[in-house]
Amino acid sequence: MPTSEARRATPRAITAIAALAASALLAGCGIGGTSPSEGAPPGPGGGTAVQTVAPVPPAAEDGPTTMVMVIRHGEKPDGEEPGVDAAGNVDDSSMTRVGWDRAHGLVDLFDPAQGTPKPGLVRPKTIYAAGVTDDGEGQRTRETVDPLADKLGITAETRYGKGQEEELVEHVLAQPGPTLISWQHSQIPIIAEAFPSVTPTPPSEWPDDRFDVVWTFTKTANGWHFDQVPELVLPQDVATVIEDDEDA
Structure with missing residues (x-):
């Protein structure tokens, strides 16, 4: 007991x-x-990984954009290959079939099914495309980003058109979140000039034969940093960036 x-x-x-x-x-x-x-x-x-709780920085979409990406619209009719609309009907105001292939390739470039976009790029929160001019220009810029906009569930903003690049940039820089702009190649250097304090200096011209480069502008403490990211979404794309003739 x-x-x-x-x-x-x-x-x-x-x-x-x-x-x-x-x-x-x-x-x-x-x-x-x-x-x-x-x-x-x-x-x-x-070893043992130290788990700490870091302060969460303010979300990019809470303030003015800090990242702007600019692309040229997809391939256009060149006398040999006609333009076709989204339904496959011949339309010389539209892109060629290669241009449509590029437009669909941009979906995986900016919004890949797995992982994140390639270094230097981000998923856009807002997309701008040039509005239609009196002679019909601007349709290809919208077609280029339509597949991506559909995937992201957003509508491309088309209130600005060719010749309104300064107003476009002023509006874009006041908007929240990363932004993608689809534009006519001859005016893209003008878009670059509208950014305040850009370094290094962007090329002064966009070549007629290049459809495969993304120009990026990233906010810094002293202005905007310019860079270029080759798209490499189609077999014929090249890994080089655009340079002024005197720099080539």
Whole structure:
């Protein structure tokens, strides 16, 4: 038979065991006085990865844009290949079939099914395309981004057209989130000139034969940083960037 002292000790022992179990449970959940590294998964080389809670920076879409990407519309009729509309009907105001292939390739470039866009690019929150001019120009700029806009569930903004590049940039820079602009190639250098304090200096002309480059403008403390990202979405695309003739 247990002694009276042993019987009195039993409740205390049970209480101690319960307290230890509760402490272990709380530690496993990350509650209590444990350090951030306790219970963390192994880090590189077998060490323990320190888990810390970093402050969350303000979301880009909460303020004026800090990233603008500019592309030329897809391939246009050249006398050998006609333009076709989205339904496949001949329309020389539209892109060629190659241009449509590029438009669909841009979907994977800016919004890949897996992962994130290639370095230097981001998913746009807003898309601008040149509005139609009196002679019909502008249709190809919209066709180029229509597949991407459909995928992202947004509508391309077309309030500005060829000849309104300064107004376009002024409006874009006041909008939130990353922005993509689809435009006529002859006017893209004018878009670049409308950005304040751009370095390095963008090329002064966009070649007639290049449809495969993205110009990017990233906000810095002193202005905007200019860069170029080859699209490489079609077999004929090249990995080189656009340069002024004197720099080539």
